[in-house]
Structure formats: C-alpha cells, structure tokens
Amino acid sequence: MRSIDERRSSDGFQWVGRRVPRLDGPEKVTGRTKYMTDLHFANAAYGRVLRAAHPHAIIRRIEVSRARALPGVICVLTAADIPGLNGFGIIIQDQPVLAREKVRMTGDAVALVAAESEELAEQALALIEVDYEPLPAVTEPLQALAPGAPPVHEGGNLLQRTTLCRGDVARAFAEADAVVEGTFETPRQMHAFIETEGGWARLEPDGSLTIWCPAQAAYRDRLQVARILGWNPNRIRIISSPLGGGFGGKDELTVQHYLALLALHTGGRPVKLHYKREESVVAGIKRHPFRVEAWLGANRDGTITALQARIVVDKGAYASLGPAVLNLAVEHIAGPYKVEHVAVEGLLVYTNNGTNGAFRGFGVPQTCFALESLVEMAAERLGIDPLALRKQNVVRRGEVDGAGHRIESSVAVWECLDAVERSSLWEGRAEWVAAAPAGKLRGYGVACGVHGVGLGKGVPDFANAAVELTAEGRFRLLVAPQEIGQGNGTIYAQMAAEVLGCAPDEIEVVQGDTGQVPDGGTVTASRGTYAGGMATVNAAKKMATLLGQGAPPPLRAEGYFILPQAAGALPGIIGAPHHVCGYAAQAVLLEVDALTGETRVERVVSAIDCGRVINPTGLEGQSEGGVVMGVGFALCEDTLMEGGLHRTRNLTTYILPTTCETPAIETIAVESCEETGPFGAKGIGEVVMVPVVAAIPNAIARATGRVFRLPATPERVWAAMRKEAQQP
Amino acid sequence: MISFTVNGRPAAVAVPDAKPLLDTLRDDLGLTGAKECCGKGECGSCTVLMDGEPVCACLVFTAQARGVEIITVEGIGGGPEQLDPIQAAFVAEGAAQCGYCTPGFIVAARALLDKNPHPTAAEIRRGLAGNLCRCTGYQKILQAVAKAAEGRAD
Numbered sequence: 097m098r099s100i101d102e103r104r105s106s107d108g109f110q111w112v113g114r115r116v117p118r119l120d121g122p123e124k125v126t127g128r129t130k131y132m133t134d135l136h137f138a139n140a141a142y143g144r145v146l147r148a149a150h151p152h153a154i155i156r157r158i159e160v161s162r163a164r165a166l167p168g169v170i171c172v173l174t175a176a177d178i179p180g181l182n183g184f185g186i187i188i189q190d191q192p193v194l195a196r197e198k199v200r201m202t203g204d205a206v207a208l209v210a211a212e213s214e215e216l217a218e219q220a221l222a223l224i225e226v227d228y229e230p231l232p233a234v235t236e237p238l239q240a241l242a243p244g245a246p247p248v249h250e251g252g253n254l255l256q257r258t259t260l261c262r263g264d265v266a267r268a269f270a271e272a273d274a275v276v277e278g279t280f281e282t283p284r285q286m287h288a289f290i291e292t293e294g295g296w297a298r299l300e301p302d303g304s305l306t307i308w309c310p311a312q313a314a315y316r317d318r319l320q321v322a323r324i325l326g327w328n329p330n331r332i333r334i335i336s337s338p339l340g341g342g343f344g345g346k347d348e349l350t351v352q353h354y355l356a357l358l359a360l361h362t363g364g365r366p367v368k369l370h371y372k373r374e375e376s377v378v379a380g381i382k383r384h385p386f387r388v389e390a391w392l393g394a395n396r397d398g399t400i401t402a403l404q405a406r407i408v409v410d411k412g413a414y415a416s417l418g419p420a421v422l423n424l425a426v427e428h429i430a431g432p433y434k435v436e437h438v439a440v441e442g443l444l445v446y447t448n449n450g451t452n453g454a455f456r457g458f459g460v461p462q463t464c465f466a467l468e469s470l471v472e473m474a475a476e477r478l479g480i481d482p483l484a485l486r487k488q489n490v491v492r493r494g495e496v497d498g499a500g501h502r503i504e505s506s507v508a509v510w511e512c513l514d515a516v517e518r519s520s521l522w523e524g525r526a527e528w529v530a531a532a533p534a535g536k537l538r539g540y541g542v543a544c545g546v547h548g549v550g551l552g553k554g555v556p557d558f559a560n561a562a563v564e565l566t567a568e569g570r571f572r573l574l575v576a577p578q579e580i581g582q583g584n585g586t587i588y589a590q591m592a593a594e595v596l597g598c599a600p601d602e603i604e605v606v607q608g609d610t611g612q613v614p615d616g617g618t619v620t621a622s623r624g625t626y627a628g629g630m631a632t633v634n635a636a637k638k639m640a641t642l643l644g645q646g647a648p649p650p651l652r653a654e655g656y657f658i659l660p661q662a663a664g665a666l667p668g669i670i671g672a673p674h675h676v677c678g679y680a681a682q683a684v685l686l687e688v689d690a691l692t693g694e695t696r697v698e699r700v701v702s703a704i705d706c707g708r709v710i711n712p713t714g715l716e717g718q719s720e721g722g723v724v725m726g727v728g729f730a731l732c733e734d735t736l737m738e739g740g741l742h743r744t745r746n747l748t749t750y751i752l753p754t755t756c757e758t759p760a761i762e763t764i765a766v767e768s769c770e771e772t773g774p775f776g777a778k779g780i781g782e783v784v785m786v787p788v789v790a791a792i793p794n795a796i797a798r799a800t801g802r803v804f805r806l807p808a809t810p811e812r813v814w815a816a817m818r819k820e821a822q823q824p
Numbered sequence: 825m826i827s828f829t830v831n832g833r834p835a836a837v838a839v840p841d842a843k844p845l846l847d848t849l850r851d852d853l854g855l856t857g858a859k860e861c862c863g864k865g866e867c868g869s870c871t872v873l874m875d876g877e878p879v880c881a882c883l884v885f886t887a888q889a890r891g892v893e894i895i896t897v898e899g900i901g902g903g904p905e906q907l908d909p910i911q912a913a914f915v916a917e918g919a920a921q922c923g924y925c926t927p928g929f930i931v932a933a934r935a936l937l938d939k940n941p942h943p944t945a946a947e948i949r950r951g952l953a954g955n956l957c958r959c960t961g962y963q964k965i966l967q968a969v970a971k972a973a974e975g976r977a978d
C-alpha cells in the first residue's frame with residue numbers, strides 16, 4: 097500500500113494533501129502563544145467560586161455579610177444577583193448558575209467572590225455561611241430509577257428514554273446459530289485538558305462586555321451568557337481561541353457566566369478566574385459512564401442478524417449535552433454493521449455524581465466496547481476469523497446500516513479493515529504472540545467503528561467564513577471553529593491558499609472571536625475541518641471571483657455552508673441519522689503480565705476513512721492522540737466517586753498514559769472522496785478513539801480472559817485471568 | 825527582594841518567600857511560557873531549569889531561586905525566527921498540537937539532550953515521562969526529540 101505522501105503527488109494540488117507545518121508552530125514551541133489563561137491585565141480583580149458542601153442538599157440560608165465586610169473584597173454574589181435566567185445548559189437549562197434552594201452535586205456553584213487578590217477571595221469564601229439540610233445522595237443509576245428513590249430534580253430521575261426498533265429481534269434470536277451476551281461498563285473519563293478552565297472578563301466603557309475564555313462554541317456561549325444577564329447577545333464579545341485542549345470539556349459553559357456576573361460588579365475592572373485542577377475535577381463535566389446490557393445473534397455463515405441492548409447512562413446532576421450523547425450512542429449502537437433486527441432502549445438517569453457531558457466520541461466509545469466485544473465473542477463461538485466476520489457484515493454505500501439508515505455518502509470501512517488486514521502488524525501477529533517471553537501472555541485484537549460528522553438530522557448546522565484582502569494586500573481569513581489543538585487554522589489556510597493561488601503562510605487566520613468572525617458553529621462533533629473548511633472554500637472562491645474581476649482592495653467576501661442532512665429519519669431520535677460519517681478500523685498487539693495482570697499495548701495500526709487527507713501530519717496527530725486517549729479509557733482512566741464525593745481529586749490519582757505507555761502507532765489514510773466536503777474531506781476527530789477502546793479488551797481476551805468493565809486495571813485483568821484459568 | 829537570573833538576565837522580585845516560582849515567573853515577570861496544570865508535580869507543564877536541572881516550578885518556592893540561574897522556554901532558542909533544534913524538530917514533526925504542554929516538553933527535552941546528547945529511544949521515553957500531553961499521544965514528541973538528537977535539520 098502506498099503511503100499517504102506517495103499518493104499525494106498525483107493529485108495536482110499545490111497545498112491540499114501536503115505536510116504543511118502548522119502556522120502556529122513556531123509561536124507555540126517558543127512559549128510565545130498567549131492562551132486566554134496567560135493574559136494579564138492591570139488593575140485586575142480576582143474571582144473565586146464557592147462550591148456546594150454536599151452532593152445533595154436543601155439550602156436553608158446563605159449569609160454573605162461577613163464575607164462582604166472583609167477588607168479587599170469587591171463583591172459577593174448569590175442567586176439573588178442574577179439579572180436574567182438562573183439556568184444554563186446547551187439543550188435544556190436545568191443547571192443553576194448559582195444554586196438557590198438546592199444543590200445536586202459538589203460542583204454546584206453557590207456564590208461568587210471578587211477581591212483584590214486570589215488569597216483574599218479565598219478567605220472571603222470561607223466567611224460565607226451556607227446552612228444545608230443534607231438529602232440522601234443518589235449515586236447508582238439503576239437505584240435512581242427504582243420507585244421511591246430520592247428525586248434529583250422535581251420531574252424525577254429519568255431525564256430521557258431513547259429507543260430504536262427494527263425488524264423482529266425475538267424471532268431473529270430464536271433463529272440465530274449463535275447468541276452471545278454481556279453487560280459492559282465504562283469509566284467516568286476525565287478530559288484532562290492540560291489547560292484548566294479559566295479566563296477574564298471586563299465591562300467596557302461603552303457598556304459592552306468582553307470575555308476571554310478558551311471555549312468550543314463562542315457564539316452559543318454568548319447566547320447562554322446573554323440569557324443569564326438578560327442582555328442582547330450583541331453586547332457581548334467572546335474571544336475563545338486558542339484553547340489548551342478541550343475534547344468536549346469546554347463545549348458547555350465553564351467560567352464564562354461567572355466571569356460575566358463578576359464583571360458587572362467590579363466597576364469596569366478586569367476580573368480573572370482560573371480553576372486549580374482540584375476545582376476543575378469537581379466542577380467540570382466528565383464522560384458519561386454507561387452500563388450496556390446487550391445480546392448479539394449471528395448465523396453460521398457469519399451474518400450478524402440481531403442486536404438487542406439496554407443502555408443505562410449515569411447523567412450526573414445536569415443535562416448539558418447528555419440527551420444528544422444518548423441519541424448518538426443509540427444511532428451508532430450497531431456500529432457500521434448491516435444488522436437487520438435491532439431493539440435498543442437507552443435511559444438517561446440523573447444522579448448526584450457530579451455532572452457529565454460532551455467528550456470526544458460522544459457516547460460511541462461506550463457502546464463500541466459492548467458491540468465489538470460481542471462481535472469478537474460471536475466470531476469465536478462460530479469459529480470464524482474476527483476480521484473476516486467484520487468485513488462480511490460492514491455496510492457499503494447504498495446499503496442500510498443497523499439503525500435502518502441507507503448510507504448515501506462516502507463509506508470505506510471495509511477498506512479500513514482490509515488495510516488493517518494487510519498491515520505488518522496483522523500479518524505478523526501470530527508470530528509476535530508466539531514469541532511471548534516467560535511470564536507474559538500476548539494477544540491481538542481488532543475492532544471497527546463509525547462516528548457521525550456534524551450535529552445530525554433536525555439540528556440546525558451551518559458555518560460561515562469570510563476572506564478579506566486588506567488595503568496592504570494581505571489576506572485575512574475569519575472563521576469561527578477554534579484552534580483547539582487539531583491545527584484547523586493551518587488546514588483552513590491550506591484550503592484558502594489552494595483556491596486563491598497564494599501560500600498558506602500568506603494568510604492571517606483569525607478564529608473564535610465573536611467580535612471578528614462570522615458565526616460558524618462549534619468546534620465539536622468532528623465538524624471543524626468539514627464545516628469550517630467548506631465555509632472557507634466558499635468564501636475563498638468568492639474572493640477569487642472578485643480578484644478575477646479586477647476589484648481593488650480592500651475586499652471582503654463571505655461564504656457559508658449548510659451541512660447536508662440525511663434523507664431518511666430515525667423517528668424519535670433528534671440528531672439522527674447523520675448524512676456523513678467517519679469510519680475507522682484499528683488493531684492492537686498487547687501483552688499481559690501473567691503474575692500481576694499489568695498490561696502494555698505494544699503496537700497499534702489505525703486505518704481511517706477520512707475522505708481526502710488535507711494534511712497528513714494533522715491526520716496522524718489526530719489518530720495518534722485519539723488512540724492514546726482510547727488506551728487511557730480502556731486501561732487506566734477513571735474518576736472515582738463515592739457517595740457523590742470525588743475520590744479522584746487531581747492527576748496524582750487520575751492515571752493518564754505517559755511517554756512510557758504510549759505504543760508505536762501506524763496511521764493509514766483510507767481516502768474515500770466525500771463529495772459534500774472541502775476537497776473531499778470529512779471529519780475524523782472522534783472516530784479515531786472509538787475502535788481502539790474495544791480492540792484492547794479483545795486483545796486482553798485473546799491473551800487471558802475477557803473483561804466486561806473498563807478501565808481494564810491490573811486487578812480486573814487478573815480477575816479475568818483467574819476466571820479463565822478456572823474454566824473447565 | 826529575591827534576586828536570581830532568568831534567561832540570562834538579572835531579576836529581582838518583592839514577593840512572599842513561599843510564592844510558587846511558577847506564579848512569580850508568570851505574574852511578576854510576565855514569562856507565561858511555563859503553565860500550571862496540576863500544581864502538584866504530576867504533569868511537567870511548569871518545567872523550568874534551575875542551574876541546568878529541570879524542576880516543576882509549581883513545587884519550588886520563589887525563595888529557593890535566590891541566586892540561581894533559571895531558564896524558561898522563552899530562554900531556549902532565539903525566538904520564533906531562530907528556533908532551537910528541538911523546537912524546530914517539534915514544528916517539523918507536528919509534535920505540538922494545542923501547545924499547552926509544549927513549553928514543559930521543550931525544557932525537559934533540552935535538559936535531557938544537554939546531559940545525554942545521544943539518548944536511546946528508551947532513554948527519551950524515560951526522560952520525558954514526567955510530562956503529560958493530552959493531544960498528541962506522544963509519538964511525534966518522541967520522534968522530534970530523537971530527530972533533534974541526531975542533528976537532523978530537515
């Protein structure tokens with residue numbers, strides 16, 4: 097197979113498909129890049145947030161007079177000081193900005209302080225008296241659904257039920273040659289962006305408000321803040337790029353609303369908030385833990401015929417994007433397979449376990465672990481090669497997937513599996529396993545997966561961009577999706593340069609500042625390259641037309657892109673189906689210590705159906721980062737909680753993969769021109785971490801015994817090993 | 825007053841002895857290359873050199889820097905136009921994504937190569953094990969440091 101670079105040379109593009117070094121590289125490697133949390137303003141005020149003392153309690157009284165009287169304190173704010181709506185949330189606004197009558201998690205904000213220094217703000221927090229009446233904490237989603245369970249919200253603990261039914265599962269299971277089943281549980285993964293939440297706000301002399309804050313959805317944040325202040329959104333400017341990592345964790349409001357409220361009370365002084373890691377752990381969203389009870393049926397000839405699943409999701413205390421996460425999980429539960437009989441019920445359940453929300457993969461890694469474990473178990477039961485079984489069942493263009501959606505866009509998942517099969521990792525797997533040293537058990541595992549691009553059916557999804565030619569003859573590209581690490585600024589410049597016939601570094605790219613860029617939506621949902629890219633290309637084409645007509649600078653051209661929606665529908669599932677999806681197949685070699693159950697991922701091959709590659713280095717960066725995030729999810733990461741309290745408080749006990757754990761990763765680009773995307777590209781920022789979370793447990797199963805709960809810690813692997821050894 | 829040198833220049837600050845060196849560098853000296861991520865010595869994003877030794881600046885009291893020579897990422901290479909070979913390799917390999925961890929890696933890698941100019945792949949892994957990165961999966965970072973060690977300028 098030709099490498100990504102070899103294939104490039106024949107395309108006839110000057111910039112698209114090339115390894116253009118990141119335009120922001122030199123600034124970043126010299127430490128010159130100013131993140132929002134690096135900014136410093138003179139005459140600053142320092143903010144702090146008072147968090148709830150209990151995971152579930154009634155607030156009887158809040159007394160702030162002693163805190164207000166402390167010299168150096170500028171303001172102390174409670175729910176009574178909120179001019180507009182005391183609620184936020186991307187889908188439903190069930191999360192109070194400042195708790196008034198009740199707290200539902202220890203991350204709940206109860207009061208805000210601004211003071212002359214961080215130390216004084218901290219002292220003031222200690223002087224705020226809150227009288228609580230503790231309630232029993234709801235910590236087990238299944239118990240939360242039981243009659244008589246204490247309600248986290250007035251409407252009860254079931255936030256949403258999503259179902260998908262096609263065919264006749266009962267008959268299909270009765271007729272299947274093999275039925276496998278299992279209950280699969282996944283961790284409360286932490287985003288662990290290296291930059292914790294923070295930023296600045298300032299009330300400007302003209303009465304407008306400026307917020308500097310790393311964020312994935314500046315325009316939507318502006319709307320949420322405006323609701324809270326009771327303002328017109330046009331009075332608010334949010335500067336949100338670059339981010340020191342996000343992965344979904346900066347998709348919901350983090351500090352913007354607190355900064356805004358404080359800035360209204362500091363007399364025009366700029367106010368700062370920057371969470372310590374401990375506060376980030378308690379207050380920030382996490383990945384929803386899933387419990388997936390599932391059955392898979394297949395025939396002797398290898399056809400997967402039936403899938404049934406019951407998904408119970410630990411929502412934590414507030415909705416945020418949970419409803420959409422559950423819907424995507426249900427849409428993709430059958431993966432890229434043509435299963436004809438499917439019955440799924442998904443339940444989204446409130447608890448007092450902090451709160452969960454968007455996280456790269458958006459519910460799909462959780463269900464992929466269940467599905468791809470079952471596929472592997474079925475292959476074993478039927479005596480069919482696991483890779484061949486997958487190839488036999490994956491969907492091709494024009495076919496109907498497991499959700500009942502006919503695929504009318506690019507799909508190359510079969511080709512991804514084929515690329516894995518022909519990789520040196522796969523070809524040498526048996527030899528590698530046989531060469532295990534004494535005391536080690538070795539296995540290989542494979543899995544494939546799918547992830548929608550964009551917000552999906554029925555959800556408005558569009559992007560705008562503008563290209564300017566300044567009087568000095570410089571191009572400026574104004575585009576909304578933030579630089580979150582993936583290098584989209586460079587990608588956009590490559591695309592615009594291709595259209596305009598200049599070099600990428602001759603274009604100044606401005607991102608994520610609502611005062612400058614047109615609304616282009618979020619940097620989420622694997623949509624940055626696809627949606628922001630199409631808007632960029634359309635704006636650049638208009639600029640090229642203007643230039644062709646000999647128009648003199650300064651010039652401005654605007655372009656937009658409305659994401660195409662799937663023709664079919666999945667009734668009752670908002671956001672499903674997705675017209676365009678990214679696909680991937682990944683395989684791993686893994687070694688287990690037979691004494692301790694410790695694991696090591698030795699090598700990974702990651703084949704990605706990405707449409708056309710715009711920048712091979714960027715694609716590899718996503719692939720490698722996604723794989724290692726998947727390794728963490730599968731093997732070591734979990735935010736532990738007990739009784740609604742965080743036992744994991746910092747990175748000291750939250751174990752992230754390091755340079756020592758990272759495997760050798762080979763990325764293979766499987767290019768399948770997506771005709772609706774920029775130069776044929778589509779989004780892959782999430783699918784890159786999906787199959788690996790199942791390939792790893794599949795490799796563990798082959799080496800020793802199967803784990804049904806992630807992360808597969810040494811204790812759990814050891815237990816699986818013992819169980820396997822005791823089997824007759 | 826606490827006096828020391830930073831990136832070859834004398835500095836004197838009037839801060840409490842126990843103020844973390846990281847905060848002094850960032851708030852009082854405007855050197856925001858070093859970042860705080862955990863404040864607990866777990867992530868290495870605050871790494872600076874003290875008399876050539878890499879330390880987590882979040883764990884060092886400013887008073888401990890008295891008379892010491894400190895190098896931060898801003899003092900490595902000659903700025904964006906004149907990169908240190910490690911920085912150039914990071915750019916060429918795509919080893920910086922969001923870049924928030926990058927200053928810590930650059931400083932740690934510089935210290936590693938100053939002590940051991942030709943490390944093995946395993947030595948590079950071990951040498952950088954105190955630095956966390958959530959974006960890259962580390963492979964390109966390891967490749968960049970290996971490349972810089974080999975003196976490859978491409």
Ligand code: FES
Nearest residue numbers: 861863865868882
């Ligand atoms: S901030 Fe110093 S080690 Fe993490």
Ligand code: FES
Nearest residue numbers: 922923957958959
């Ligand atoms: S590049 Fe983002 S944390 Fe390393």
